[in-house]
Amino acid sequence: MDLNELKQYGALMKELGLSAFEVKDGNKTFRMERAFTSQAAPSSAVASEPVKSEEEEKSTNENLAQIKSPMVGVFYSSSAEDKEDYVKVGSEFRKGDTICIIEAMKLMNEIKAEDDGFIEKILVKSGSNVEYGTPLFLYRRAK
Helix, strand or coil, rough: CCHCCCCCCCCHHHHHHHCCEEEEEEEEEEEHHHHHHCCCCHHHHHHHHCCCCCCHHHHHHHHHHEEEEECCCCEEECCCCCCCCCCCCCCEEEECCEEEEECCCCCCEEEEECEEHHHHHHHCCCCCCCCCEEEEEEECCCC
16 A cells, blocks of 8 residues: 555545544555544634523533434435435434434444434434434433
């Protein structure tokens, strides 16, 4: 493997938003990893968000749970472009309901809810690349 190939893999990782990449060449394996740096949000995005006190933020976050991606792949909110999203903000779901699809290695993996609840926020746009552990949804647990 030469330096140009490594640079191409690095550029591909950056383009796809990957944190790790592994290549096998015969009996040799090469793994690249990169750390993500946080970038400041544009001032217009910050100004449009309502400001919450620390107590309000803590109270809100304590009542919410996250659904995270169980794998690396592409997030889809519905089974096809012409189909309705599995869940929307305000949707109620039950344990075992399909809430999204993650495409990994050309396989469509239905992601099932592990709890009963209500969707509060969708954190990922359909068609986006996600990593293992990427938060996909914020939800309020059903009582």
